[in-house]
Every structure is written in C-alpha cells, then in structure tokens.
Amino acid sequence: EVQLVQSGAEVKKPGESLTISCAATGYIFDKNWIGWWRQMPGKGLEWMGMTYPDDHDSRYNPSFAGQIVLTVDKSIATAHLQFYSLKASDTAVYYCARHKGAGYCSSANCWGFDVSDAWGQGTLVTVSS
Amino acid sequence: IVLTQSPGTLSLSPGERVTLTCKVSQRISTTYLAWFQQRPGRAPILLIYGASKRATGIPDRFSGSGSGTDFTLTINGLEPEDSAVYLCHQYWSSPWTFGQGTKVEIK
Numbered sequence: 001e002v003q004l005v006q007s008g009a010e011v012k013k014p015g016e017s018l019t020i021s022c023a024a025t026g027y028i029f030d031k032n033w034i035g036w037w038r039q040m041p042g043k044g045l046e047w048m049g050m051t052y053p054d055d056h057d058s059r060y061n062p063s064f065a066g067q068i069v070l071t072v073d074k075s076i077a078t079a080h081l082q083f084y085s086l087k088a089s090d091t092a093v094y095y096c097a098r099h100k101g102a103g104y105c106s107s108a109n110c111w112g113f114d115v116s117d118a119w120g121q122g123t124l125v126t127v128s129s
Numbered sequence: 130i131v132l133t134q135s136p137g138t139l140s141l142s143p144g145e146r147v148t149l150t151c152k153v154s155q156r157i158s159t160t161y162l163a164w165f166q167q168r169p170g171r172a173p174i175l176l177i178y179g180a181s182k183r184a185t186g187i188p189d190r191f192s193g194s195g196s197g198t199d200f201t202l203t204i205n206g207l208e209p210e211d212s213a214v215y216l217c218h219q220y221w222s223s224p225w226t227f228g229q230g231t232k233v234e235i236k
Contacts, residue, residue, distance in 0.1 A: 035225070045173070045216070045227040061224040095172055099220075110223040115163045115178040122172050 002026040004034075004096050004120035011126045012086050019082045020123045022096030029077035030054040033099040035116055036070065036081045040092040050099070050110075051079060059110055086127045096120040130154055130219050132228035140234045145207050149231045151200045151217030161221035164193055164202045167230070168213045176215075177202060209235050 007021045022034065035050035049060035051070040058070045071080045079096055101114030131154040141147055153162070159180035165173040175184040177193035180200055190205045204211055214230040 044229050047223070047225045059223065063224075111221060112161070113220050113223075113225075115175060115218075115220055116225075117175050117178070117184065119172040119174075 002098060002118040004098060004118055006094075006096060006120035006123045009124040009126070011128070014087055014127055014129055016086050016127075017082070017084060018086055018125065019080050020094060020125070022079045022081075022120050024077045024079070024098065027098070029072075030074055033102055033113070034070075034072070034079040035097050035099060036068075036079075037095040037097060038064075038092045039095065039122075040089075045095075048081070048094075052102070053077075053079070057105075059105060086125075088127050088129075090125060091127050093122045093124050095122050130157070130222055130226055132217050132219060132226055134215075134217060134228035134231050136231060137229075138232045138234065140236055141207055142236045143207055143209060146203065146205050147207060147233060149202045149204075149215050149233075151195075151202070151228050153198045153200065153219060156197045157219055157221045159196055159200075161219055162193075162195070162200050163218045163220065164191075165216045165218060165227075166211075166213045167216060173216060204233075207233075207235060211235060 003025045005023045030053045033050045033052050036048040038046045048064045051058040053072040069082045097116035097119045100117040103112030133152045135150045162180045164177040167173045176187050176191050181193045192203045212235040214232050216230045217228040
C-alpha cells in the first residue's frame with residue numbers, strides 16, 4: 001500500500017526557516033514525482049511545486065518560486081519542503097502527494113502528468129509572533 | 130487553467146442523488162480530470178480520475194462523466210459519510226489546479 005507520512009505540526013515565528021518532511025512507503029520512491037500543496041485556512045488547494053527523486057529535478061509554481069525549495073533524500077525515501085523565511089501568511093496546512101505517473105516538462109511548464117493518487121495527512125504550520 | 134464548480138453548497142437527505150458540476154476554462158482531455166473528496170481537517174481523497182474511472186476502494190455510487198470543458202460528479206444514494214467538500218482537479222497543464230469546491234451537507 002502506498003503511504004505518505006508527513007512530519008508533525010509546527011509553530012514558528014516570522015523570519016524563521018522551516019523544513020517539513022514526507023516519508024514514502026509502498027512503492028519505488030525514486031520513480032514518481034512528489035508534489036506539494038498549500039491549503040490556507042478556509043481556502044482551496046494551491047500547487048507549490050514538485051520534485052522527481054531519481055534526478056532531483058524540481059519544478060515550481062511561479063507564485064512560490066524563490067520562497068521555498070524542494071529536496072529529497074533517496075536513502076530514506078523522504079521528500080522535504082523548506083521555507084527560507086516564514087511570514088504570517090504562510091500559516092496553512094501543507095500536503096505532499098505522489099503523482100501516479102509522469103508526463104513531460106519543458107523549461108517553462110509541465111503537462112500530461114498522471115493523477116496524484118496518494119496524499120500525506122497534512123502538516124499544519126502556524127506562523128505567529 | 131481555472132476550474133469553476135457549482136453549486137457552492139448543497140443540503141440533501143440520505144438516499145438522494147446529487148450531480149456536481151465543474152467547468153474548465155479551456156478544453157482538456159478526459160484523461161486529466163479528477164474528483165476528490167475532502168472532509169474537514171483531512172487530506173483530499175481521490176474518488177475519480179480520467180473523468181470517469183473510480184479510484185481503488187471507492188464505492189460505485191460515485192461516478193464521473195463529461196468532456197471538453199464540462200464535467201460532472203454524481204453520487205447515487207447519499208450516505209451520511211458523504212458529507213464533505215468535493216473538488217475537481219486538472220492535471221493536464223502546470224500549475225495543476227483545483228476548483229473551489231462544492232460542499233455537500235447531509236441533513
């Protein structure tokens with residue numbers, strides 16, 4: 001069974017950095033893109049970016065580029081979402097999700113990917129002074 | 130790609146049938162449209178992918194259809210546990226996007 005287990009809730013102050021993790025089991029970690037999503041309180045799901053563990057290729061939503069970095073540690077089948085400098089507006093639940101299959105990417109965007117069929121349970125991040 | 134769902138909220142009784150609508154801002158192949166269920170405080174659960182294929186373990190009272198820019202999710206015989214927000218999702222072109230959701234309340 002494919003499972004993604006995320007790290008626990010975090011409370012941080014503005015300006016601090018943060019890394020949250022997503023540990024994968026039940027499939028070959030290297031061969032599926034892992035995406036990250038933000039859900040602000042009472043709002044919809046926003047795609048932040050995704051990373052391909054096999055070659056560490058990462059693609060970012062322009063809305064989040066420069067604010068986050070996506071990494072993987074293949075040795076422990078874990079993906080990470082790192083924030084450089086948190087703001088109060090980063091308060092949200094963050095989800096990781098596995099793409100069932102890959103599509104194609106150019107330098108500008110990606111298309112034709114398979115659905116995100118497995119999701120982590122979510123990590124609540126609260127940023128407050 | 131913008132996905133617009135309607136209606137915003139529905140209040141229905143157990144056993145009823147409901148059809149939710151998702152309009153996509155540009156034509157996409159049926160291959161790249163999915164529906165998710167999200168209960169409060171929980172992660173989204175994949176119900177339908179490829180517009181009409183049920184995900185593993187999803188009851189057959191959930192069905193999807195549509196093409197081009199107009200897609201629907203139908204739930205036959207609502208059960209109390211179907212109380213949730215239902216989200217359509219396109220994974221044709223990045224950034225991948227979700228609709229704003231339809232909230233289904235069971236009386």
